[in-house]
Structures are given as C-alpha cells and as structure tokens.
Amino acid sequence: MADLSYVRTEMLAERAPPATSVGFVGWARANLFSGPFNSILTIISLLFIFMVLKGLLPWVFSPTWSATSLAECREILHEMGREGHFSGACWGVIRERWVQLFFGFYPTEHYWRPIVVFILLFVALAPVLFAERVPKKLIWFSAVYPFLMIWMLWGGAIWSPLAAMAGFVIAYYVYKAVSVAASEVLGLIASVAAAIIWWLFLMGPVVSGLSSILPIGLEAVNSRNFGGFLLSITIGVIAIGFSLPIGIVLALGRQSDLPLVKYICVGFIEFIRGVPLITLLFVASTLLNIFLPPGTNFDIILRVIIMATLFSAAYMAETIRGGLAALPKGQYEGADSLGLNYWQSQRLIIMPQALKISIPGIVGNFIGLFKDTVLVSIIGLLDPLGLSTAIRADAAWNGIVWELYGFIALIFFIFCFGMSRYSMYLERKLKTSH
Amino acid sequence: MTTLTDPPRESFRLSMLIYDTRYRSITFQIIALIAFLTLIGWIINNTAQNLADLGKEPSFRFLSEPAGYDINQRLIDYTSQSTHLRAAFVGLLNTLLVAVMGCALATVLGVFIGVLRLSKNWVVSRIMTVYVEMFRNVPVLLWIVLIMAIMIETLPAPRAFKGDSPDATMKLFDTIALTNRGAYAPEPLFTRSLGDLHLFGQSSLNFNISLDLLVLLVVFFGGLFVSRKIKTRADKIQESTGERPTTWYLRLGVVVVPIIIVLIALGFHLGYPELKGFNFKGGTYMRNSLIALWLALSLYTAAFIAEIVRAGILAISHGQTEAAGALGLRPGRIMNLVVLPQALRIIIPPLISQYLNLTKNSSLAIAVGYMDITGTLGGITLNQTGRELETLLLLMLIYLCISLSISMVMNWYNKRVALVER
Numbered sequence: 001m002a003d004l005s006y007v008r009t010e011m012l013a014e015r016a017p018p019a020t021s022v023g024f025v026g027w028a029r030a031n032l033f034s035g036p037f038n039s040i041l042t043i044i045s046l047l048f049i050f051m052v053l054k055g056l057l058p059w060v061f062s063p064t065w066s067a068t069s070l071a072e073c074r075e076i077l078h079e080m081g082r083e084g085h086f087s088g089a090c091w092g093v094i095r096e097r098w099v100q101l102f103f104g105f106y107p108t109e110h111y112w113r114p115i116v117v118f119i120l121l122f123v124a125l126a127p128v129l130f131a132e133r134v135p136k137k138l139i140w141f142s143a144v145y146p147f148l149m150i151w152m153l154w155g156g157a158i159w160s161p162l163a164a165m166a167g168f169v170i171a172y173y174v175y176k177a178v179s180v181a182a183s184e185v186l187g188l189i190a191s192v193a194a195a196i197i198w199w200l201f202l203m204g205p206v207v208s209g210l211s212s213i214l215p216i217g218l219e220a221v222n223s224r225n226f227g228g229f230l231l232s233i234t235i236g237v238i239a240i241g242f243s244l245p246i247g248i249v250l251a252l253g254r255q256s257d258l259p260l261v262k263y264i265c266v267g268f269i270e271f272i273r274g275v276p277l278i279t280l281l282f283v284a285s286t287l288l289n290i291f292l293p294p295g296t297n298f299d300i301i302l303r304v305i306i307m308a309t310l311f312s313a314a315y316m317a318e319t320i321r322g323g324l325a326a327l328p329k330g331q332y333e334g335a336d337s338l339g340l341n342y343w344q345s346q347r348l349i350i351m352p353q354a355l356k357i358s359i360p361g362i363v364g365n366f367i368g369l370f371k372d373t374v375l376v377s378i379i380g381l382l383d384p385l386g387l388s389t390a391i392r393a394d395a396a397w398n399g400i401v402w403e404l405y406g407f408i409a410l411i412f413f414i415f416c417f418g419m420s421r422y423s424m425y426l427e428r429k430l431k432t433s434h
Numbered sequence: 435m436t437t438l439t440d441p442p443r444e445s446f447r448l449s450m451l452i453y454d455t456r457y458r459s460i461t462f463q464i465i466a467l468i469a470f471l472t473l474i475g476w477i478i479n480n481t482a483q484n485l486a487d488l489g490k491e492p493s494f495r496f497l498s499e500p501a502g503y504d505i506n507q508r509l510i511d512y513t514s515q516s517t518h519l520r521a522a523f524v525g526l527l528n529t530l531l532v533a534v535m536g537c538a539l540a541t542v543l544g545v546f547i548g549v550l551r552l553s554k555n556w557v558v559s560r561i562m563t564v565y566v567e568m569f570r571n572v573p574v575l576l577w578i579v580l581i582m583a584i585m586i587e588t589l590p591a592p593r594a595f596k597g598d599s600p601d602a603t604m605k606l607f608d609t610i611a612l613t614n615r616g617a618y619a620p621e622p623l624f625t626r627s628l629g630d631l632h633l634f635g636q637s638s639l640n641f642n643i644s645l646d647l648l649v650l651l652v653v654f655f656g657g658l659f660v661s662r663k664i665k666t667r668a669d670k671i672q673e674s675t676g677e678r679p680t681t682w683y684l685r686l687g688v689v690v691v692p693i694i695i696v697l698i699a700l701g702f703h704l705g706y707p708e709l710k711g712f713n714f715k716g717g718t719y720m721r722n723s724l725i726a727l728w729l730a731l732s733l734y735t736a737a738f739i740a741e742i743v744r745a746g747i748l749a750i751s752h753g754q755t756e757a758a759g760a761l762g763l764r765p766g767r768i769m770n771l772v773v774l775p776q777a778l779r780i781i782i783p784p785l786i787s788q789y790l791n792l793t794k795n796s797s798l799a800i801a802v803g804y805m806d807i808t809g810t811l812g813g814i815t816l817n818q819t820g821r822e823l824e825t826l827l828l829l830m831l832i833y834l835c836i837s838l839s840i841s842m843v844m845n846w847y848n849k850r851v852a853l854v855e856r
Contacts, residue, residue: 413568
C-alpha cells in the first residue's frame with residue numbers, strides 16, 4: 001500500500017495571538033471600541049472626564065494654603081493672573097479650621113482623650129471585624145467599651161460608669177441565685193427588677209459616696225464643647241452600640257408567639273420607621289423634657305443620643321429580623337430537639353448565627369445613622385455642617401462654598417465608603433452557601 | 435380490676451402560671467401589658483404635670499388662628515391672614531410636590547445610571563460607579579445645602595438681566611431665566627379657559643383645580659384607553675389569522691390628536707417671564723430652595739435606585755436570556771418580554787421603599803428654607819404658638835399616614851406579583 005498520509009503527524013508550533021486581541025489594544029477593542037455605538041460612547045465619556053479634570057485640577061492645585069481670608073485668597077490668585085469663580089480653591093479655610101471641624105470646641109489639652117477613644121474603638125470592634133484572629137476574651141472589652149467611651153469623652157468621676165456596669169453584674173448574680181433556687185423565669189424577672197432598683201435608687205448614693213472617698217476621674221468636659229466629626233462619631237457609635245441590644249429584643253418580640261408583645265413591638269418599629277428622623281430630633285429638642293418627671297433636665301446631646309438610639313433600634317430590629325428569617329427552620333427544630341428552652345436556644349443556637357448573617361446589614365445601618373447625624377445641625381448642634389454654617393458666616397470666609405463642603409463630604413466619603421467596602425468583604429466571607 | 439384510663443384530674447395551682455407552658459404565655463403577656471401601660475401612664479402623667487406647670491392646656495384651637503407668616507412657594511392661595519391649618523395644608527402640598535417631582539427625576543436618572551453601570555463599555559460603567567459611590571456615601575443634607583449654596587453664589591441676580599447689554603441672559607431661546615432667587619419658566623395659559631373648580635367651599639382646606647387640566651387629563655386617559663382597545667383587537671386578529679395589522683399610527687393618533695384639538699380649542703399659549711423692575715414677573719416660578727431640594731434628593735436617591743435596578747437585572751439568571759435566545763427572540767424582545775418582567779418583580783419593592791425614603795428626606799427642606807410640612811407646621815407654627823406637643827404629634831401623624839399609604843401600595847403590589855408556588 002502506498003504511503004498516503006493526509007493526517008498531520010506532528011503538531012503545529014503554537015503561535016502568538018494576533019496583536020489586536022491581547023494586551024491593552026485587545027482589551028480596548030473588547031471593552032471600549034466593540035462597535036460604532038460603543039466607540040461614540042467611549043469618546044463622549046473620555047471627553048466628559050477630560051472636561052471635568054480640566055476644570056477641577058487647576059482649581060484643586062491652587063497655592064492658597066497659607067491665606068487667612070477669602071480676600072487674601074483672591075489676591076493670591078489675582079497675582080497669578082487667575083480670575084473668576086472657579087479659578088482656584090481657597091484652602092486657607094481648611095488649614096485654619098480643620099482642627100475645629102474634627103474636634104469642635106473640645107479643650108485642646110484633652111485632645112488625646114477622643115483620639116485614644118477612637119483607637120480603642122477598633123480594639124473593641126476587633127472581635128467582630130477579625131473574629132478568627134483575636135482572642136475570644138476580647139469580647140469583654142467590647143462590652144465595657146461603651147461605658148469607657150462615655151467616661152473618657154465626658155470625663156467626671158470613674159465611679160458613675162463603674163456603678164452603671166455594676167447594675168449588669170448585679171442582675172447576672174440575682175438571675176443565677178434565683179434561677180437555681182426557684183425557676184429561670186422568676187430569675188429573669190428578679191434580675192431585671194434588681195437592676196432597675198440599683199440604677200434608680202441605690203446607684204446615686206453609692207457613686208457620690210465613693211467619689212467623696214476616692215475622687216478618681218478625668219476633668220469633666222461640657223457637652224457644649226462637643227462638635228465637628230467628634231460629635232458625629234460619638235452620636236453614631238453610642239447610638240448604634242446601645243441600639244443593638246434593644247434591636248435584638250424588638251426583633252425577638254416581633255417574632256414572638258405572644259400577640260400582645262408582638263403588637264407592641266410592631267407598633268414601635270413601624271412608628272419609628274414611618275416618621276423622618278428630623279421630627280424625632282424635634283422631639284428631642286423640645287418635647288423630651290416634657291415627657292419626663294418635672295425638674296428633669298439633661299443636656300441636648302444626651303437627648304439627641306436617646307432619640308437616635310430609639311431610631312436606629314427600630315431599623316436594627318428589622319435587620320436582625322431579616323437575619324432570623326434567613327436561618328433555616330431546621331436550626332430552630334434542632335435546638336428544640338436537643339431539649340433547649342427558648343432562651344437557651346436563642347443564646348446558643350439562633351442568635352450567634354442570625355447576628356452573623358446580619359452583620360453587613362448592621363454595618364449598613366451604621367453608615368445610614370452616621371450620615372444622618374448631620375441632621376443635628378438643624379436643631380442647632382455644631383456638627384461639621386453646623387460648624388460650616390458658622391464658618392461661612394465669619395467675615396473672613398464669607399462666600400466659601402466648595403472648599404468647606406468638599407472637605408466635609410470627603411471625610412464622610414472616606415468613612416462611609418470604607419465601611420461599605422468592608423461590609424461587602426464581610427458578606428463574601430460569611431457566605432456559606434454556593 | 436381498676437383501669438387508669440383517665441389521667442389524674444389536676445386542679446389549678448398558682449405556680450402553674452409560671453411552670454405550665456399553657457398558662458405561662460398569658461402570665462408573660464399580662465406582665466408585659468402592665469409594664470407597657472405603666473410606662474405610657476407615667477409619660478402621660480409627666481406630660482400633664484409639666485404642661486400644667488407651664489400653663490399650656492393641650493388644645494388644637496391654634497390651628498384656626500391666623501398664621502401671620504408668609505409662604506413664598508405655594509400651590510394654593512394663601513396669605514399671612516390664613517389660618518395655621520391652611521399653612522400646614524400648603525406645607526403638605528409642598529411636601530407632596532417635591533416628593534412627586536423627586537421620585538420622577540430619581541427614577542429616570544436611577545434607571546439610566548443603573549443600566550449604564552451594567553454597560554460593557556468599561557469607561558461608561560466606571561463613571562457611573564463613581565457617581566453612585568459619590569452620592570451614596572455623603573449625607574443628603576450636605577448635598578442639599580451644597581446645591582443651595584452653589585445656586586446662591588454662582589447664579590446671577592435678577593438685576594444682572596437688566597439693561598441693553600446685560601451680564602446674564604435667559605436660557606433656551608429666551609424662555610427660562612435662571613437667577614439666584616430661583617428659576618422662571620414659561621407657564622401654560624388658556625385664552626378660552628374653562629375656569630376653576632372650587633373644592634371644600636370656605637373651609638381652611640379649600641383649593642381650586644383648573645378645569646382645563648382636568649379636561650386634558652380626561653382626554654389623555656380616554657386616548658390611552660382607546661389605544662389599549664386597539665391593541666387588544668390587534669392581538670385577537672393576530673391569534674386568529676397569524677398576521678398582525680399595523681396599528682402604531684392609529685394608537686399614537688388616538689392619544690395625540692384629541693389633546694391637540696383640546697389645546698387649540700382652549701386657546702393654549704405660553705406666558706413668558708419678563709423682567710419688571712428688579713425682578714421677573716409672569717411665568718412659573720420655582721424658588722431656589724425648591725430646586726436645590728429637588729435636585730439633591732433626586733441625585734441622591736438616583737444612586738440608590740441605580741443599585742436596585744442593577745441588582746434586579748443581575749438577579750435574572752443567564753439561563754433565562756439564553757433560553758429566550760434559543761427560542762429565536764431578538765435582544766430587544768428578550769429584554770422586554772423575558773428579563774424586565776422578572777426583574778421588575780425584584781426591583782419594584784425596594785424602589786417603593788426608596789420613594790418612601792425620599793419623601794421622608796424631603797423634611798430636610800427646613801435646612802434651606804423651603805416651606806414643606808416640616809417647615810410650616812413643625813417650624814414656624816411651632817415657634818410662633820409654642821405648642822410643641824400638638825404640632826409635633828400632628829406632624830408625625832401626617833408623615834405616618836404618608837408612609838403607611840406607600841407601604842399599603844407596596845403590599846398590594848407584592849401580593850399581585852408574588853410567584854404562585856406549588
């Protein structure tokens with residue numbers, strides 16, 4: 001048989017792909033110029049970016065860092081031959097006021113306190129943020145942190161926060177004692193009663209007694225001096241911290257089989273979610289004192305924090321309810337089949353999983369609340385926006401718009417964008433399904 | 435021999451209230467009710483005590499007293515001699531005005547941006563991502579105040595339009611004047627107007643509705659109805675014969691032609707704003723505060739809506755598109771007939787809750803001096819009468835009503851489109 005071979009016996013050498021389909025050219029062809037319509041779109045977009053940058057960059061890079069008034073800025077720009085509204089930014093206002101925008105009127109010699117509190121915030125958050133990389137015991141520090149934060153920021157005797165914490169310890173031991181002697185239900189009721197009696201009647205005398213014996217504490221700082229981002233972060237962190245337990249209780253109440261408890265919780269949640277935050281802040285500024293016993297008068301920041309806590313508790317409850325609803329029913333049934341009672345199954349099986357699922361939602365709530373803290377400027381508090389109004393009213397800086405708002409917006413953006421990216425990362429990490 | 439068929443009869447003991455699960459829930463609920471009522475009673479008691487000390491008996495009589503302040507942006511007649519109730523009503527209409535305008539603009543922008551964010555064009559999708567992140571991560575109040583400040587600082591004063599060689603000119607063929615006090619646009623006028631419809635007679639809540647507008651609306655919806663009928667008929671013909679009659683010109687005609695006829699019959703023309711003295715007269719006037727609020731709320735909410743639209747479209751599995759393609763549908767029809775109907779089911783509920791957020795955020799109008807319900811009832815009325823409790827209760831009640839009606843719409847929609855599962 002003749003040796004007729006039409007089949008290739010050796011492979012062709014691999015060839016490089018055409019230059020138009022690899023590297024930048026290939027990428028641009030696939031993503032930017034894949035058709036006439038796409039090409040036009042790309043060109044229009046690039047032109048748009050060019051126009052924006054052309055307007056923005058010279059404005060941003062203007063040598064006005066050392067100016068002390070808007071008039072001086074204009075003079076500097078005039079000498080450079082730049083005229084008109086958008087010829088250049090006046091950064092002198094930021095150099096002069098950035099400390100104020102961050103700390104408000106907090107006493108300069110005590111700046112270390114908010115800074116330490118802010119750093120400790122990350123230590124307290126570590127058990128949540130990097131659960132697997134830090135010792136479990138650190139969660140106790142997270143529990144103590146809200147009290148520590150309040151004490152360090154406002155100062156005063158150390159005994160008040162310690163006594164407030166002691167209320168929880170007392171409640172725990174009463175619960176232990178009564179639930180061993182009688183029943184868990186009675187223990188729960190007794191512990192709540194003991195804590196309330198401690199906070200309302202016994203705490204005051206004990207604190208004043210201890211402070212007169214051992215006056216340990218930091219110099220007190222008046223609430224009036226709080227301002228800028230210090231105020232925003234304080235309100236945001238305290239309100240979220242305290243709204244978490246309230247939110248858990250409300251979410252459990254909303255899922256409860258007891259109709260009365262359920263309706264009270266639903267009513268509260270829907271009421272808070274149905275009205276704008278600003279009306280609640282009006283309540284804080286004008287009505288809250290009327291609701292409390294005659295003669296009660298505490299400062300406006302505390303009142304705002306109370307209303308912000310209630311506000312975020314309602315949203316928190318809905319977030320946690322979402323987490324509870326996302327748990328497979330088998331988890332509840334499994335807990336029941338182990339013979340755990342309601343509280344045991346919530347504590348050991350349900351809540352750890354439900355809270356883990358809702359962490360991204362909780363972060364989202366925090367971003368929302370942190371952004372909403374600027375509303376306090378409407379009721380006259382000096383948060384960054386309130387301060388900016390004051391600065392713009394200053395004769396030296398009258399007429400400043402972009403620089404100031406741009407700076408505040410940038411700081412908010414850095415905080416919120418960072419948190420939202422983190423929550424997205426967390427969402428991916430926590431995803432256990434396929 | 436005795437048999438133990440009946441369980442031993444238990445008599446009710448007090449401890450069963452705690453240990454027996456049958457009774458325990460009742461015990462708990464009674465405890466909760468007592469605690470709740472005690473709290474409410476305590477608050478009411480304190481309030482009564484405090485108000486008595488201040489000498490302010492709770493009463494809503496202030497609502498019928500003259501308000502004594504002006505509202506410069508309004509949809510209905512109002513003078514400073516009108517009552518507080520009337521002022522609140524003007525404010526409510528202003529809230530609804532900015533909410534409706536904001537929802538409309540936010541939806542258009544949001545859908546546009548959301549779709550472009552999914553674009554295969556890298557530059558376009560990046561620009562839209564920057565937009566979304568920029569607006570989502572900065573407080574809306576900051577945007578409102580910033581846009582207001584920009585309008586005041588950069589737009590020309592009405593004075594600048596004066597003279598033979600003015601510093602500023604009107605935009606869009608001399609029809610729209612953008613000034614730092616607001617925008618003046620042409621207004622629709624009718625030479626043979628049908629007049630107004632007066633509602634609610636002499637009460638504080640009376641208002642007029644232009645009959646011309648009503649007639650136009652009736653004609654428009656009548657046209658839509660007829661157009662729908664034509665479509666149903668075309669569908670029927672297609673089903674029986676397999677050929678679809680061309681109907682687009684008929685369907686367009688029955689909507690457009692009657693409206694044009696009515697407009698001509700009523701003598702429609704535009705009234706242009708004119709500079710008289712130091713300010714513009716005539717035309718529709720939108721205050722700078724309304725524009726700032728409207729733009730800021732729309733731009734802010736559009737960022738959220740864009741994300742919702744994007745998520746909704748991404749949620750439709752790729753298999754749906756491929757299956758539709760396998761059936762021979764063209765890309766446009768795949769979008770219209772397969773992807774969008776399913777995506778809308780996912781998009782609409784969060785979209786409505788964004789509308790609700792926008793409406794609640796419109797209460798920030800008070801920061802720029804737009805007189806919405808918060809600005810009138812919760813702002814000046816509260817300060818003038820000193821009736822914090824009554825005004826704030828009323829204000830919250832109104833917002834609750836708005837929120838609850840929006841959630842009712844949402845629940846109704848959810849029920850309508852819910853998947854019927856096996």
